[in-house]
Amino acid sequence: MSLLQVVDVDVRFGGVHAVQEVRLEAEAARVTGLIGPNGAGKTTLFNVITGLQEPTAGRVKFDGRDITDVRPHKRARLGMARTFQRLEVFGSLTARENVLVAAEIRKSWSSDGSNPRAVTEEILDRVGIREVADDRVDSMPTGMARLVELGRALATNPRLVLLDEPGSGLDQQESDALGRLLIDLADDGLAVLLVEHDVELVMHVCHLVYVLDFGRIIALGTPAQVQADPRVQAAYLGSEEGLEDIEAAALADEGVDNR
Numbered sequence: 001m002s003l004l005q006v007v008d009v010d011v012r013f014g015g016v017h018a019v020q021e022v023r024l025e026a027e028a029a030r031v032t033g034l035i036g037p038n039g040a041g042k043t044t045l046f047n048v049i050t051g052l053q054e055p056t057a058g059r060v061k062f063d064g065r066d067i068t069d070v071r072p073h074k075r076a077r078l079g080m081a082r083t084f085q086r087l088e089v090f091g092s093l094t095a096r097e098n099v100l101v102a103a104e105i106r107k108s109w110s111s112d113g114s115n116p117r118a119v120t121e122e123i124l125d126r127v128g129i130r131e132v133a134d135d136r137v138d139s140m141p142t143g144m145a146r147l148v149e150l151g152r153a154l155a156t157n158p159r160l161v162l163l164d165e166p167g168s169g170l171d172q173q174e175s176d177a178l179g180r181l182l183i184d185l186a187d188d189g190l191a192v193l194l195v196e197h198d199v200e201l202v203m204h205v206c207h208l209v210y211v212l213d214f215g216r217i218i219a220l221g222t223p224a225q226v227q228a229d230p231r232v233q234a235a236y237l238g239s240e241e242g243l244e245d246i247e248a249a250a251l252a253d254e255g256v257d258n259r
């Protein structure tokens with residue numbers, strides 16, 4: 001059974017039906033992608049999964065347990081961590097301090113005997129932010145600050161991590177490094193749910209990709225399958241940029257062994 005199960009979730013904001021009958025699963029040891037045009041409902045769905053948004057209908061299950069009515073901080077304790085599209089880090093703290101705060105919280109929750117300072121140093125290396133460890137986060141480029149936020153999420157030792165556009169603001173080299181990190185994290189057993197506009201990154205790292213459009217899942221499959229799906233191409237037709245991304249990723253992936 002998948003670690004995360006979203007079952008028939010609906011969200012309405014007044015007249016806006018932001019999420020409609022969505023079924024989605026994220027498995028341990030896999031990177032699962034969630035893509036779709038702007039306003040498709042991706043962030044709203046993340047908010048439902050993490051407990052920041054109450055669904056109008058439907059259930060969320062984690063490790064076989066119905067957590068729809070569980071408060072967000074309790075979901076975090078169960079092993080869910082996330083990053084935010086609009087970036088939520090402590091700007092006046094350094095990268096190291098941001099990660100340490102989370103590592104301290106983890107220690108206070110669990111009896112795993114973890115050493116917060118050791119955990120922090122390990123994560124600085126793993127996420128690739130050691131060089132900026134002593135810099136205040138509000139002095140960093142956004143892409144780097146996003147990596148700090150990812151490090152902070154990992155410091156809680158989650159079983160599922162939800163990433164809302166972690167690649168935005170990264171250059172090609174940084175984005176490639178992020179891709180390798182996500183694959184490594186999955187290899188270590190983590191379930192990763194990835195929202196990302198960088199289609200090349202999604203296509204390269206994801207095992208399965210869900211495509212959301214106007215609140216509905218319109219396609220689910222391997223990267224190659226969703227790229228070839230006419231419904232997906234049509235959904236992106238409204239957005240020139242998005243379509244170019246899909247086409248460019250399709251070209252870049254020719255001959256590449258997708259996971």
Ligand SMILES: Nc1ncnc2c1ncn2[C@@H]1O[C@H](COP(=O)(O)OP(=O)(O)OP(=O)(O)O)[C@@H](O)[C@H]1O
Pocket residue numbers: 013016018036037038039040041042043044045085
């Ligand atoms: N709190 C809210 N109140 C009212 N409408 C909302 C609220 N949050 C989101 N919406 C609407 O719900 C729809 C889905 O928005 P959401 O932010 O989930 O999309 P998204 O797929 O994350 O888009 P993007 O790619 O631009 O981040 C949009 O029409 C949005 O305007």
Ligand SMILES: [Mg+2]
Pocket residue numbers: 042043044085
């Ligand atoms: Mg969003």
